[in-house]
Amino acid sequence: MSVYTSLSQADIEALLAQFDLGSLVSFKGIEAGIENTNYFVTASQQACVLTIFEHHDNDEVADFIRFAVHLGEKGLLVPAPIADRQGQWLHQLHGKPAILCPLLHGHHITQPNAQHCHAIGATLAQLHLAAADLEVERPDPRGFDWWQANHASLGQHLSEAEQQLLADEVAYQQQQQPLWQSLPHGWIHGDMFHDNALFVDTDQGPQVGAILDLYNGCQNAWLYDLAIVANDWCSDVRGQWYDGLVEALHAGYQSVRPFTAEEHQAWPLVLRGSALRFWLSRLLTQQHQQQQQGELALQKDPAELRDKLLQRRQLSA
Secondary structure, X not given: OOOOOOOXXXXXXXXXXXXXXXXXXXXXXXXXXXXXXXXXXXXXXXXXXXXXXXXXXXXXXXXXXXXXXXXXXXXXXXXXXXXXXXXXXXXXXXXEEEEEEEXXXXXXXXXXXXXXXXXXXXXXXXXXXXOOOOOOOOEXXXXXXXXXXXXXXXXXXXXXXXXHHHHXXXXXXXXXXXXXXXXXXXEEOOOOOHHHEEEEEEOOEEEEEEEOOOOOOEEEEHHHHHHHHHHHHOEOOOOOEOOOHHHHHHHHHHOOOOOOHHHHHHHHHHHHHXXXXXXXXXXXXXXXXXXXXXXXXXXXXXXXXXXXXXXXXXXXX
């Protein structure tokens, strides 16, 4: 959600003129996140988030929107785009796909606790089951084939030891493909870091208010989606687990959908796969940021995921 495509007041006013949202009151670039350009846009009748997709074409964005609409129809609070007066939700800004979504309510958390982890686990299981009947095919564009094809080029500026670590992990994941394939699969969020959830405080404790950033949604192993959460929500930047958080995450998820025997067996494997995937993704984003020079580009250190991969490999061993 960094700002790579800078917009002027005239750009946003021209976009709003196509909607029944009133006149522009204010707009501000959003720094949090790393892949797309986002702005808070306040119109006289509604507060919105404007997203410009930096790496996706119109057809891919259409898949994300079908995913969001489907989840919304099943009762999950997710951002779905606002249609303009012509019934169109997809627009172009500076030659890139763009959508306006309502600003959802709730607050971000900086340090998840056991209640947050239990709540997001249950919500993620609800998402998986809600999307099970969505008849849209979208294989994971950053799944194993992408790891295998890109680890050498993305790691070319790393140390020799880091390059060897990447190669060793990709080889290990290749050996474990039968176990991956035995896991329950379906639509996943694919990027459920803690800054992609909003929480509301209730008498029963914190509850998930909204799930954000569905733009990595795809089909893969459901357990892998939970591993993405665990590596971000339940450990520090060095990969050390916080006491009780993984257990709370699992308990929340299994309160909705219990694990299979294969999922219990595969947990160390998917933790490693998640760390590998986001180490490679951050290396790629680092290259993009160096090329594009976003004005509010948030820097996330790829080495954090390297360290988490090292920790998960020790756990697996």
